[in-house]
Amino acid sequence: MHQEVKEDVTTGTACAVSTATIDTSGTTLPAPSFAPSFIGLGVGTQNYTCGSAGTYTSTGALAELFDVSCLVGQSSFSSLQSTAFAAWNSSTSTAVSSTSGVLSSANVISSPITLGQHYFIANPVTGSGLSPKWDFTSNALAGNADAFVVAAKVDDVAAPTGSADVDWLYLTNLTGTTGTLANEIYRIDTQGGQPPASCTSGTADITVKYTAMYWLTGGSF
Secondary structure: OOOOOOOOOOOOOOOOOOOOOOOOOOOOOOOOOOOEEEEEEEEEEEEEEEOOOOOEEEEEEEEEEEEOHHHOOOOOHHHHHHHHHHHHHHOOOOOHHHHHHHHHHOOOOOOOOEEEEEEEEEOOOOOOOEEEEEEOOOOOOOOOOOOEEEEEEEEEEOOOOOOOEOOEEEEEEOOOOOOOOOOEEEEEEEEEEOOOOOOOOOOOOEEEEEEEEEEEEOOOO
């Protein structure tokens, strides 16, 4: 059984992670410019719509992020996203709000602590297109209006684990936004999330389950 952790309400995370190392070896993702602040196991869905060309286009994602700071260095840490994906993918539930219960029931994390949510919003600077947001204002840093970050993708690489897994990403906070949760975001160790190769135009939008490790660096918390 993985250890049960108790949240430090002053930092929003259970264990310090500033000396933890983000492992992007074997990829071209850049090294971080800031120390890690949060490490979250993301469990949720990648969302797609079928275009006129008969292929799926991303319409964003929705995920819960769970604090795994106290699991860094444990033997289970390197496979955490895989065990979480196995539990989530086999669950009959498709509701992202149920993921805490899924992880707990499958004993992936005995008592999951929610850091916050990851979702997409209209680009707050240009007003067009979608931008990814990480929002801890209702959970780990509840009541702090600046505990979010809206980001822009800087780099991406195909997942080393195979074509069924969504890309690994490096993002930085979007200039012109006010959130101070992080300066950089890494999405690595992905499992699942890729849509079918083709679709019939006009069919319903789909969601595809995925997990990933999110490393947030810098910020003011």
